[in-house]
Amino acid sequence: MAAATNYTKLALKYGPVVYTLAQKYGPKLVEQMLKNREPAKAFVSERTDRVRNNPRKRALEHADSVIEGTLQQVFHRGQPYWVVFSRGEPVGTHPHTDASFDVLLLNADPSKRVSPAELRRTITLPRRPKK
Template structure:
């Protein structure tokens, strides 16, 4: 019964939908592409921010007594990697000198990579 109604609607409105699709289809496709661009930029920026954190943690693991600290400069977040008490790198990479990045940073906020890793510990069911 539903198939019969669907067929009747297709015969009744099919030509109208076809002409409207020919007339407005390119405009609709263009609008969809324009709306997709900002969303893709946002997703790329979020992915890059997460990647910078992971790279900083990996970098801190590879140096002697490595620690990391998140600092902000010009509205942008940077992860500064320290070896002992000396800054050795930033993620994402920037040409801003360490002195400018760490101008108002609190050294007590530095953390070891193990402390910053996000791990989820799920409770085990009893008897297993």
């Protein structure tokens, strides 16, 4: 078993160094934190919104609700979009975009459309036997 750390000795040894550095760099650190707060908040909120409103899940639900629903993932301006088809005709995109279906599907391969059941397939791994 490792020996217990004596925090008092460490505080006495490194305390003056930490205090000096805090006085020197503390104001700069606070200034940088306040300056970069808004971009960080925007980044975090965008990511949490993507997780909460997962476009793939919403597209799967949409494809289940239409007749002969299929899905295809396409990329437009570096962002992924799920296009939902009903009987071979595009009926919606997730997440919503103002780009037309013609623009989204310009270079898309129609043979890559999948049904929601195929997309939902999960891999089942064998479990370890209990001893």
